[in-house]
Amino acid sequence: MTDDLATRDEAPRNPHSSASPQPAPAQSATADQSAPIDPATARRNSVVIWVLIVSAFVVILNETVMSVAIPHLMTDLGITAVDAQWLTTAFLLTMAVVIPITGFLLQRFHTRPIFLAAMGLFSTGTLMAALSPGFEALLVARVIQAGGTAIMLPLLITTVMQLEPPATRGRRMGSISVVIAVAPAIGPTVSGLILSVLPWRFMFVFVLPIALTVLALGWRLLTNVTEPRKAPLDVVSVLLSAIGFGGVVYGLSRIGESAGEGVTTEMIVALGAGLVALALFVWRQLVLQRIDDALRDLRTFRVPTFAVSVGMFVILMMSLFGAIILLPLFMQNVLGLTVLQSGLMLLPGGLVMALFAPGIGRAVDRIGPRPLLIPGAALVAGVLWTMSAILGPDTPWWALLACHVALSTGLSLMFTPLFTASLGSLPRHLYSHGSATVSTLQQVAGAAGTALFISTMAAVALTRADSGATTAGATAAGISAAFVIAAVLATLAVVGAMFIQRPADSPGEVPAGH
Numbered sequence: 229m230t231d232d233l234a235t236r237d238e239a240p241r242n243p244h245s246s247a248s249p250q251p252a253p254a255q256s257a258t259a260d261q262s263a264p265i266d267p268a269t270a271r272r273n274s275v276v277i278w279v280l281i282v283s284a285f286v287v288i289l290n291e292t293v294m295s296v297a298i299p300h301l302m303t304d305l306g307i308t309a310v311d312a313q314w315l316t317t318a319f320l321l322t323m324a325v326v327i328p329i330t331g332f333l334l335q336r337f338h339t340r341p342i343f344l345a346a347m348g349l350f351s352t353g354t355l356m357a358a359l360s361p362g363f364e365a366l367l368v369a370r371v372i373q374a375g376g377t378a379i380m381l382p383l384l385i386t387t388v389m390q391l392e393p394p395a396t397r398g399r400r401m402g403s404i405s406v407v408i409a410v411a412p413a414i415g416p417t418v419s420g421l422i423l424s425v426l427p428w429r430f431m432f433v434f435v436l437p438i439a440l441t442v443l444a445l446g447w448r449l450l451t452n453v454t455e456p457r458k459a460p461l462d463v464v465s466v467l468l469s470a471i472g473f474g475g476v477v478y479g480l481s482r483i484g485e486s487a488g489e490g491v492t493t494e495m496i497v498a499l500g501a502g503l504v505a506l507a508l509f510v511w512r513q514l515v516l517q518r519i520d521d522a523l524r525d526l527r528t529f530r531v532p533t534f535a536v537s538v539g540m541f542v543i544l545m546m547s548l549f550g551a552i553i554l555l556p557l558f559m560q561n562v563l564g565l566t567v568l569q570s571g572l573m574l575l576p577g578g579l580v581m582a583l584f585a586p587g588i589g590r591a592v593d594r595i596g597p598r599p600l601l602i603p604g605a606a607l608v609a610g611v612l613w614t615m616s617a618i619l620g621p622d623t624p625w626w627a628l629l630a631c632h633v634a635l636s637t638g639l640s641l642m643f644t645p646l647f648t649a650s651l652g653s654l655p656r657h658l659y660s661h662g663s664a665t666v667s668t669l670q671q672v673a674g675a676a677g678t679a680l681f682i683s684t685m686a687a688v689a690l691t692r693a694d695s696g697a698t699t700a701g702a703t704a705a706g707i708s709a710a711f712v713i714a715a716v717l718a719t720l721a722v723v724g725a726m727f728i729q730r731p732a733d734s735p736g737e738v739p740a741g742h
Contacts, residue, residue, distance in 0.1 A: 273391040275449050276339065277400060280384040283343070283442045284407045286435065287350050287377040291319065292415030292552065293431050294370075300428045305363045315370050317481045320675055322374035324473035327668045330382040331524055332461050334660040338452040342383055347443040350376030354439050358432035378667075381407070385663035389651050391453060395593060398648045402589020405643035406582050412552060414578040420571030462516060465523035468509040473668060475502020480675040525661040528654055533729045534662060537650030538669060540605075540728075543721045544642055545670050546677030547608060550714050551635060554681055558707045559628070562621055562700045573629055577636030584640040589648075596730035597645030604641025605722040611635040612715035619708045621700045642721075649728050681710040 298312045305312075333342060353372030360366035384404065392400045422430050479499035482492070509524075516522040529535045552574070559570035591600060611634045618627060647666075654662045689706030697705065 272451060273453065276451065276453055277384075277388055277391060277403075279442070279446050279450055280343065280380070280387055281403050281407060283347055283446065284380045284384045284404075285411050286438050286442055287346075287373075287380050288407055288411040289415050289418065290350075290354070290373065290435050291377060292412045293419040293435070294319075297419055297423060297428050297431060300423055301363075301366075304428060305366075307363050311363060313481075315367060317478065318367055319370050319374045319377075320477050320481060320671055321474050322371050323378045323671045324477040324668065325470045326375055326378035327382065327664055327671065328469035328473060328524060329461075329466055330379055330667070331660045331664040333379065334383060334386050334664075336456055336458070336461075338456055339383070339387060340446075340450050340452050342379060343446050343450055344443070346376045346379035346383065347439065347446060348376070349373070350380070351436070351439045351443050354432050354436045358429050358436055360429075381670075382660070382663045382667045385647070385651065385666065386660045387453065389654075389659040389663070390656070394652060397652055398592030398644060399586065399589040401592070401647040402585040402587075402644045404647060405585045405588070405640065410578045410582045410585075412548065414575060416552065416556060417571035417575045417578070420568045424566075424568045462512070462521060462523050465509060465512055465516070468505050468512060469523065472502050472504075472506035472509050473672065475499065475505060477672060477675045478502070480672075480679040524664065525658055528658050528662045528665060531653050532727070533653040534650045536724050536727050537646045537653075538666065540601075540642070540721045540724045541646050541650070541666060542669055542673040542676075543717045543724075544608075544639060544646070545673035546680070547612065547635075547714050547718055548639060549674045549677040550681045550710065551632065553678055554685065554707050554710055555628070555632060557685075558619060558704065559625075562619075562704045562707075563623070563625060563628075565625070573625070574632065576629065577632045580633055580636045581640040581643075584637065585644060588640060588644045592645050592648050597649040597728050598725065598730070600641050600645045601725035601728055602722065604638045604645075605718065605725045607638030607641065608635060609715055609718035609722055611638060612711055612718050616708050616711035616715055619711065620704045621698070623704075642725075645728070649730065653729070680713060684710040684713055 294316055301307065301312045301315070350373055353369045353374075353376065356369035356372065357366055360369055384407070388397070388400045388404065418434070419431050422434060475498045479495050479502055482495045482498065510526065513522040513524050513526050517525050517527060529538075555574065556567075556570040559565040559573060560567065565573070588600060611631050615631050615635075618631075650666065651659060651662050685703070685706035687706070688709040689702040692702035692705045693699065
């Protein structure tokens with residue numbers, strides 16, 4: 229059935245094809261990826277992709293710089309911890325609401341105007357954040373930032389899949405892995421360095437000139453490389469996706485924020501409404517995709533490699549965000565390190581992922597994803613089991629550093645192969661839907677991982693404290709228990725890695741002229 233589906237899906241679907249039998253010049257690079265690519269087109273494609281990669285790195289770096297700034301914001305703005313946490317929650321909610329409609333946007337509009345809109349929104353939000361006189365203005369600025377951020381990553385992934393020949397996608401996906409994995413990892417380090425000497429506004433002052441420079445480069449260098457088509461927009465699906473993904477992310481975020489305080493009516497209502505809306509959303513997409521009118525085409529999940537890869541990707545994002553959240557808590561509350569020291573402790577792992585990504589991308593092109601995924605998943609699971617066993621008040625800092633570097637190595641062995649295998653297994657007209665699905669689940673997985681790990685940590689720590697343990701000992705026990713759950717999930721990823729197939733259109737060699 230999968231083979232029949234692939235054959236059926238690969239049929240051209242451009243509604244303008246009868247009126248325009250010859251491909252437009254901007255589309256020539258994507259018309260036949262097995263044909264030689266002329267040097268001018270190859271240079272143009274490379275410029276477009278690198279502008280998008282740098283832009284995505286900037287917006288995703290900004291997503292995590294706020295993580296260690298909450299205490300400073302509470303003091304400077306005179307707000308409570310719950311209010312301050314809304315700066316992160318509102319960002320995640322906006323991402324969850326906007327990302328599901330990016331599949332429509334990427335089909336309906338050219339590359340250049342979508343990029344300018346995304347970076348324009350992000351730059352405007354960053355400027356507003358740097359100049360914010362109070363909490364309300366800062367919250368609005370974060371929402372505007374999130375609107376631009378939500379569009380950028382699906383735009384990058386879809387463009388790479390359309391422009392890059394199958395034989396070299398692994399190399400490009402290696403660069404995207406730097407964006408996905410390294411930017412969140414070094415965000416706390418950057419903010420820790422800034423907050424150690426400057427007020428919180430300088431986090432945005434630091435990002436703003438970079439964002440404006442990237443926007444100017446895109447304005448000058450970016451060209452349209454795709455051919456839009458008349459894509460439908462089902463308003464009911466948009467509303468259901470906003471309620472569904474927004475409700476689930478909000479409910480999960482509230483669980484993480486109020487860990488140890490018990491389940492509230494607010495959490496139950498948010499999660500319940502979100503799950504019901506998601507069920508209705510899925511049902512409506514299954515109906516509409518029969519006539520190709522779905523907001524999110526769920527036929528992507530009929531491709532086994534994509535479905536398994538997405539499941540593994542969710543586990544990876546939960547593990548990554550768990551490490552980003554739990555390790556600084558352990559370093560500061562158990563080992564007594566400062567915010568800056570804990571941020572610097574995470575930096576080597578981020579650098580490892582950045583250094584390994586290009587080589588891993590080339591390896592994916594040569595040998596396929598599975599030989600890298602299996603050892604990578606095994607290394608991640610092994611490190612998480614080790615951390616669950618050794619974490620305690622007497623754990624030496626160098627052991628923690630070594631574990632984080634090893635964890636980062638395992639994650640780097642998995643991100644690029646999963647991106648390449650999952651999206652490369654889809655027919656061309658499903659690229660935008662697949663990239664939007666991956667980006668949406670990244671946000672949901674981050675919220676779910678935060679809620680699961682923080683809630684587990686708080687519950688175990690509370691039990692140990694009631695039994696007479698010290699604060700440091702109770703916190704260490706809670707974090708260790710959270711890593712046990714992460715290790716179990718990572719062990720499931722080892723099994724999933726065995727089912728990942730190399731995409732059928734990956735010949736393992738670079739096409740002539742590329």
